[in-house]
Amino acid sequence: MIRLIKSVHRAVKRRRHFRSGAVRLAQVLPSLAAVCGGPVSVRRGRGGGHDFVYFVEHDGLPAGVLRIANPAYVPEGTPTEARLNGPRLKLTPRERVAREWRLCEAGWRHALTPRPLWRSETGDALLNSYLAGSRLFDCVQAGRISFWDAIERAAERATLFHTLVGEAHMDLSLFNVYADEGMGVLTLIDFELSPNPALSAEEARLFDYLNLVEMAYKEMPVAERRAAPERLERLFAARVPRELHGLSVARLAPKLPRLLSDTAFRAALARHLTV
Ligand SMILES: Nc1ncnc2c1ncn2[C@@H]1O[C@H](COP(=O)(O)OP(=O)(O)O)[C@@H](O)[C@H]1O
Ligand SMILES: [Mg+2]
Secondary structure (H helix, E strand, O other): OOOHHHHHHHHHHHHHHOOOHHHHHHHHHHHHHHHOOOEEEEEOOOOOOOOOOEEEEOOOEEEEEEEEEOOOOOOOOOOOHHHHEOOOHHHHOOHHHHHHHHHHHHHHHHOOOOOOOEOOOOOOOEOOOOOOEEHHHHHOOOOOOOOHHHHHHHHHHHHHHHHHHHOOOOOOOOOOOEEEOOOEEEEEEEEEEOOOEEEEEEEEHHHHHHHHHHHHHOOOOOOHOOHHHHHHHHHHHHHOOHHHHOOHHHHHHHHOOHHHHHHHHHHHHHHOOOO
């Protein structure tokens, strides 16, 4: 019963959310048609984020994924101090689109991100190429890969992203990693947060690996949680670059509540970081 009420509540919220994106959606449709080579249809995306995300189709085939930045979420002009959130800085609508564009421009040639296809003149909306496949989290839920193996694969991708794109993701989780059908290629999506300017580049990169584990923790079955000492050891030995070992988690801690309050996870992290 409670589950039913919750899901009805979610559906109502979702409908209300998308209703406030409808006007802007109608305005950008002609540009999308021009980019896609003809009339397009759109479907609401399933993201739970603040922006309006839609799947765009042309001729019955996927043509891309549209993000319209929600102008009411962190309005333009909001002072930086009011946008700091632990290790992260919340971005204004235009900044969110600009960051997504910049990182996808740098990443798509290496198959690390979708390819950006179009951006509105006012910089509040962008179309990315459509990725066939599913979220890495869904692959885990379907029993195709374990949490820890998925984390390791995503971490490997993050390292490549850091090297080739040159920035940290800052919202890395199994929900924001896409796997193609065969799980051979992993792509990073959703770049709406940036590092708190007080972080060093190394701290920001370290946050990606830790957030990946933090976000998976809540969903992990007990048996996988028990494997944490061994798997975190492996993660640090094989995936987290040496220059990030020994860093302090102090500035990252506000967004790592689960890892830092679980004694086994905390102890495993303390072997490689200043906790
Ligand atoms: N390029 C893409 N190709 C296919 N699906 C995508 C793409 N970008 C986003 N999605 C889907 O839309 C969802 C929401 O997108 P995301 O960028 O993560 O926004 P948010 O989490 O802020 O709502 C993702 O979880 C994913 O399922
Ligand atoms: Mg997301």
